[in-house]
Amino acid sequence: MAYVATRGGERAIEQAERLFREEIGPFDQARVNEIKQALPYLIDRVMGEASLYDEDLAALALAQTGGEMFEAVLLLRAWRTTQPRLTVASPIEQDGLFTHRRISAAFKDIPGGQVLGPTLDYAHRILATDVLGGATHAPAPVEAADKPAPAHLPSVSAWQAENDLVDLPDPDPTIGNDIPDLTREPLLFPAKRAHTLQSLARAETGGTLALGYSAMRGYGSAHPTVNEVRLSEAEIEVAHPDGRKFSAGRVKISQAEVVDKKGEKLSLGFAATFGWNEVKCISAATLDLNSPGAAKGAPTEEEFFLYHTEGVESSGFCIHFKLPHYVTFQSSLDAMRDARAKKAARPSSSETEPAE
Amino acid sequence: MTDATLSTLARADAARLKHFAETLIEPLGDIEVVQSRSGLVMLPMRDTAQGTAFHLGEVLVSEAHIRAQGRIGYGMRRGTDLEAAMAMALVDLAQQMGVSTKACAAFCDAEAAAQQDADTQVLRKVEATRVDMETF
Numbered sequence: 001m002a003y004v005a006t007r008g009g010e011r012a013i014e015q016a017e018r019l020f021r022e023e024i025g026p027f028d029q030a031r032v033n034e035i036k037q038a039l040p041y042l043i044d045r046v047m048g049e050a051s052l053y054d055e056d057l058a059a060l061a062l063a064q065t066g067g068e069m070f071e072a073v074l075l076l077r078a079w080r081t082t083q084p085r086l087t088v089a090s091p092i093e094q095d096g097l098f099t100h101r102r103i104s105a106a107f108k109d110i111p112g113g114q115v116l117g118p119t120l121d122y123a124h125r126i127l128a129t130d131v132l133g134g135a136t137h138a139p140a141p142v143e144a145a146d147k148p149a150p151a152h153l154p155s156v157s158a159w160q161a162e163n164d165l166v167d168l169p170d171p172d173p174t175i176g177n178d179i180p181d182l183t184r185e186p187l188l189f190p191a192k193r194a195h196t197l198q199s200l201a202r203a204e205t206g207g208t209l210a211l212g213y214s215a216m217r218g219y220g221s222a223h224p225t226v227n228e229v230r231l232s233e234a235e236i237e238v239a240h241p242d243g244r245k246f247s248a249g250r251v252k253i254s255q256a257e258v259v260d261k262k263g264e265k266l267s268l269g270f271a272a273t274f275g276w277n278e279v280k281c282i283s284a285a286t287l288d289l290n291s292p293g294a295a296k297g298a299p300t301e302e303e304f305f306l307y308h309t310e311g312v313e314s315s316g317f318c319i320h321f322k323l324p325h326y327v328t329f330q331s332s333l334d335a336m337r338d339a340r341a342k343k344a345a346r347p348s349s350s351e352t353e354p355a356e
Numbered sequence: 357m358t359d360a361t362l363s364t365l366a367r368a369d370a371a372r373l374k375h376f377a378e379t380l381i382e383p384l385g386d387i388e389v390v391q392s393r394s395g396l397v398m399l400p401m402r403d404t405a406q407g408t409a410f411h412l413g414e415v416l417v418s419e420a421h422i423r424a425q426g427r428i429g430y431g432m433r434r435g436t437d438l439e440a441a442m443a444m445a446l447v448d449l450a451q452q453m454g455v456s457t458k459a460c461a462a463f464c465d466a467e468a469a470a471q472q473d474a475d476t477q478v479l480r481k482v483e484a485t486r487v488d489m490e491t492f
Contacts, residue, residue: 051413053399054435086395086419086432091402091409098475100482108489116485148479149486155404171407179400179409197403197410228404236397236415237358240430240448246362248397248417249434257404268405274413288405 006324024066035059044252044275045069049311050076051183051202053251053274070315073204077312088176090237090245094155097232098250104156105226106259112153117231118276156228157257157268166259166266189303196291196302200284201273204311211299211309212283220290220300224258224282227268231276256281258289284309361464365447366433368467370440376463377443380450384424387449391421394436420445427452 036043036059046058050073057079061072101117104110128137161168180194182202187195200208216224231254235247255272269289271281290300299305308314365373381387396414403410418441420431429449431441451460 145483
């Protein structure tokens, strides 16, 4: 591919950006706050794909880009590079999660029970058009139970391991800066599992769903059953300079385990992300479940799905095609004209071959 | 085992925390500010399928690190409120230096109770979504 240096168009470029921003109009803290309060699931999706957790920054990025998701995520990914990394927290463990929702489609009677939490899974999808006529849509309040749900629940796979249904390896003792980090080292194949899961955690939701869905429809080797979906809040466990561990606050996370029966035991796929985004986690866990032994070029092969679900790279590559490609395209045209000219110059077969 | 007081301060209501910490500045005397900044904390998670620790992403935090008479006061909270992180560090320092001990304990107890109450309210609503399932 070749590029050519061009000059000119500065004024047009400046006005084009102004035209984009004019449609969004001026925005301030109040708009950022409104976005944050009104669109928590969009905020979650942006934070997950940006791999940067802060609701205010995510809302600001959405306000600044008019909701153009790829631009918002790019803004946040760029901004994070301006910030120092202060420390690496302790790994989140299942028994420390403040759980809002945990269900299993594989087992009815999981320890701790099935807790639906906040969901639209069983809702009638009816658009509240009366709001456009001036009505206020006020959801009915939750009728809280007398006693609270248990905040902390074990993973379903831990319970299955106790029942000899799955083999769980010893926990990985790697901590801190020794954990492989995609933001500081390249993604190489075969990928380290830590890289695979980190990449899926920051993957673009739509791309992850598309590839995960292809596996679910039969283009993979394993059909997923949701072993566990969990929405929770995780503590950010850090250390005081004197060594005392404490939680610097909580972040919303979602995770999914999917399961398939292979041989004598169940095999598991796993994925998690910042924010509450079940579709992405189930899709990503399905890709994780299907990746062992996947054929080169299959949507479930890790190189294929990790490269193609990286939203900043894929959207950036897509939009780069709008940039001037005059040299490459002219080169293609030249080749096409040359081929056409050669073909025209060749005597036709009817002229060279004697008639029978 | 995490330090309950520090964890409470990190989640304490920012306005109340700052208001309370202002009352500690005078009795604490000279304080050296070692660090007051925002930054990122990388948050790993352990995968439940294979036990692998991996990075989920980074969390924006504000950090304050102060010093007086050989003692270190430290604050780290989610978000960009540097004043709130500094207020946390002031309360931490006061507790270590024995300054306004009763007031600090009362403040932390009140905040812990408020946080516990908020958590309980959430979990009562979560409990309302528990499924009593029958299969046929």
